[in-house]
Amino acid sequence: MQILTTAAALHAYTETARRAGQRVGLVPTMGALHDGHLQLVQAARAQCNVVVASIFVNPTQFNNAEDFRLYPRVPEADAALLAPAGCTALFTPSVEEMYPRPTVLRFDFGDLERVMEGAHRPGHFNGVATVVSKLFHMARPHQAFFGQKDWQQVAIIRQLVADLSFDLEIVTCPTIREADGLAMSSRNCRLDAPARAVAPLLHQVLEAAAAQVRQGVPPAQVKAAADATLAAEPLLTPEYVEVADAETLQPLDVYAPGRAVVLCLAAHLGGVRLIDNVVVE
Numbered sequence: 001m002q003i004l005t006t007a008a009a010l011h012a013y014t015e016t017a018r019r020a021g022q023r024v025g026l027v028p029t030m031g032a033l034h035d036g037h038l039q040l041v042q043a044a045r046a047q048c049n050v051v052v053a054s055i056f057v058n059p060t061q062f063n064n065a066e067d068f069r070l071y072p073r074v075p076e077a078d079a080a081l082l083a084p085a086g087c088t089a090l091f092t093p094s095v096e097e098m099y100p101r102p103t104v105l106r107f108d109f110g111d112l113e114r115v116m117e118g119a120h121r122p123g124h125f126n127g128v129a130t131v132v133s134k135l136f137h138m139a140r141p142h143q144a145f146f147g148q149k150d151w152q153q154v155a156i157i158r159q160l161v162a163d164l165s166f167d168l169e170i171v172t173c174p175t176i177r178e179a180d181g182l183a184m185s186s187r188n189c190r191l192d193a194p195a196r197a198v199a200p201l202l203h204q205v206l207e208a209a210a211a212q213v214r215q216g217v218p219p220a221q222v223k224a225a226a227d228a229t230l231a232a233e234p235l236l237t238p239e240y241v242e243v244a245d246a247e248t249l250q251p252l253d254v255y256a257p258g259r260a261v262v263l264c265l266a267a268h269l270g271g272v273r274l275i276d277n278v279v280v281e
């Protein structure tokens with residue numbers, strides 16, 4: 001596995017592969033890798049000849065300086081996991097390499113970003129769209145792989161690709177969970193033992209809500225029940241629970257026949273902010 005640290009080296013690597021007729025896959029991450037990330041690499045390797053994973057804790061997408069400071073960084077452990085999963089090159093740029101001068105770019109994704117993560121993390125998706133656009137330009141992948149765990153992020157990136165005519169395919173991979181249902185997340189390692197014991201409740205609440213959606217229980221009632229269950233747990237502070245159209249992400253008052261529903265939540269647990277979602281087709 002090659003280690004690349006500059007945009008020029010990344011560009012040269014993927015252009016050489018392209019000229020040789022090879023397909024290029026890109027897996028953007030912020031590191032502290034777990035099986036959710038490795039699944040993305042494996043999916044990329046199944047479809048592409050070369051797979052670039054990027055590890056970059058992107059400062060412009062953090063709306064909370066403490067969250068940025070505490071974000072887990074374990075570069076050696078990450079590098080050791082990537083090659084066996086099928087990664088052929090690791091891109092680990094510095095902040096100066098990605099942002100040679102402060103970015104002034106501003107994206108507006110309209111209603112897609114006025115809800116959930118966009119509403120609760122001001123500037124977050126501007127930072128995500130900025131860094132993902134840069135990675136797409138630098139690597140020019142045929143396909144880029146993202147996790148369902150960040151459902152709204154995928155919707156934003158699909159809009160970005162359409163609006164800026166990036167010539168690539170976005171592939172979404174399912175959420176990988178621990179045995180007790182907790183969605184794998186780099187931030188899970190910051191949970192202490194009592195918080196970790198409570199954490200599976202997030203997925204349990206989503207599954208209970210999904211069952212209610214399937215039974216036709218009205219969205220407001222589903223949301224209220226989920227909120228109440230989360231709020232009853234003293235270690236948990238729910239930030240939002242949303243019952244939304246899976247494509248437009250807009251909150252639902254009633255179900256529209258034939259349209260998928262996404263149940264999303266964010267909650268603070270022992271000082272750690274976690275998100276999760278479940279889709280009802």
Ligand SMILES: Nc1ncnc2c1ncn2[C@@H]1O[C@H](COP(=O)(O)OP(=O)(O)OP(=O)(O)O)[C@@H](O)[C@H]1O
Nearest residue numbers: 029030031036146147149150175176184185186187
């Ligand atoms: N449990 C998971 N299953 C599938 N994909 C995942 C999972 N966790 C993260 N991903 C995906 O991996 C990519 C990189 O995500 P990221 O590096 O932010 O990891 P993370 O575990 O989500 O970290 P955190 O939630 O703490 O920011 C994203 O496309 C994300 O959706």
Ligand SMILES: CC(C)(CO)[C@@H](O)C(=O)[O-]
Nearest residue numbers: 028029030058128131150
């Ligand atoms: C897509 C991403 C790597 C951009 O920094 C990040 O938002 C993430 O890890 O999901």
Ligand code: BAL
Nearest residue numbers: 030061062124150153
């Ligand atoms: N997985 C989304 C990256 C973030 O939380 O900033």
